[in-house]
Amino acid sequence: MKVYGLIGYPLSHSFSKGFFAEKFQREGITGCVYENFPLTSISELPALLERTDLYGINVTIPYKEAVLPFLDEFSPAAEQIKAVNCICFHAGKRKGFNTDVIGFKRSLLPLIKPHHTHALILGTGGAAKAVMFVLEELNIPFTVVSRSAQPGTVAYEALDAAVIEMHTIIINTSPVGMYPQTDAAPALPYDAITRHHLLYDLIYNPAETLFLQKGAAQGAVTKNGHEMLVLQAEASWEIWNEKQ
Known part of the structure; x- marks a missing residue:
């Protein structure tokens, strides 16, 4: 099972989980799940990043800037804005993007x-x-x-x-x-x-x-x-x- 998710705090009114659940069902996407990961502190992030079934993370308030030290590479937009709301894992590296842009x-x-x-x-x-x-x-x-x-x-x-x-x-x-x-x-x-x-x-x-x-x-x-x-x-x- 490929796990995707959202980090932030609080996440009680998050848009993403419902959006992806509906998208997976509508488009017949199987073997994927999208979960909320409410982190009370950014210090809880390293443990989450150790998960081997994690394929992508969205980031919301208050961690769009706090995640930067945990990443290896950045898209040009994320580099300039100094804020990340999407993390991709590839070839052992964590790359940050700003999809708000x-x-x-x-x-x-x-x-x-x-x-x-x-x-x-x-x-x-x-x-x-x-x-x-x-x-x-x-x-x-x-x-x-x-x-x-x-x-x-x-x-x-x-x-x-x-x-x-x-x-x-x-x-x-x-x-x-x-x-x-x-x-x-x-x-x-x-x-x-x-x-x-x-x-x-x-x-x-x-x-x-x-x-x-x-x-x-x-x-x-x-x-x-x-x-x-x-x-x-x-x-x-x-x-x-x-x-x-």
Whole structure:
């Protein structure tokens, strides 16, 4: 039996286990199982890595950075972002990947139009770094927005109508608006949003955050994070099973 799984803590609301169970059944994949491995400390990881039946691991909060010292190689994205959410075992080596990058890029590309020339990234965490990597690959200039102005970022207070008009892609990587605080939204001048804007929220619960509702009310194209989640999980499966 080939074992795949997810490490993180807590894992009570994880997406991956249900996704892979359904995928294995739907596609007739046998001899494989996907399990949750809730690690209360990263110090529990070495014992898990000793398992000889382990073929691939996904990594979620809070260990996307903590796993780095346990790995031998990294994909270019994982190397630059310094965060890993997929580990592949091959030829005695452990290689780290960042499939958030793959999932975000594959879900964003079909939505990009010629007038989508500049982006605002709301938030500065690990997810924001994955978004930055993709926008750099696509040669789309971006501005990072944080709660207080820092080197390389602007504060929400600096976002006026002129800034919104110029930045026709707005990506929320922050947890603002996530369940159960569904009545919150990033502090933007939403009246300046138009039908030329694309609003993308990495949150998928609720399916339509207040951020997306406000954008849709102005005629903007909107997208939540569910497809990105599915695509990054599929990318993990591709990585674990590709001929290396």
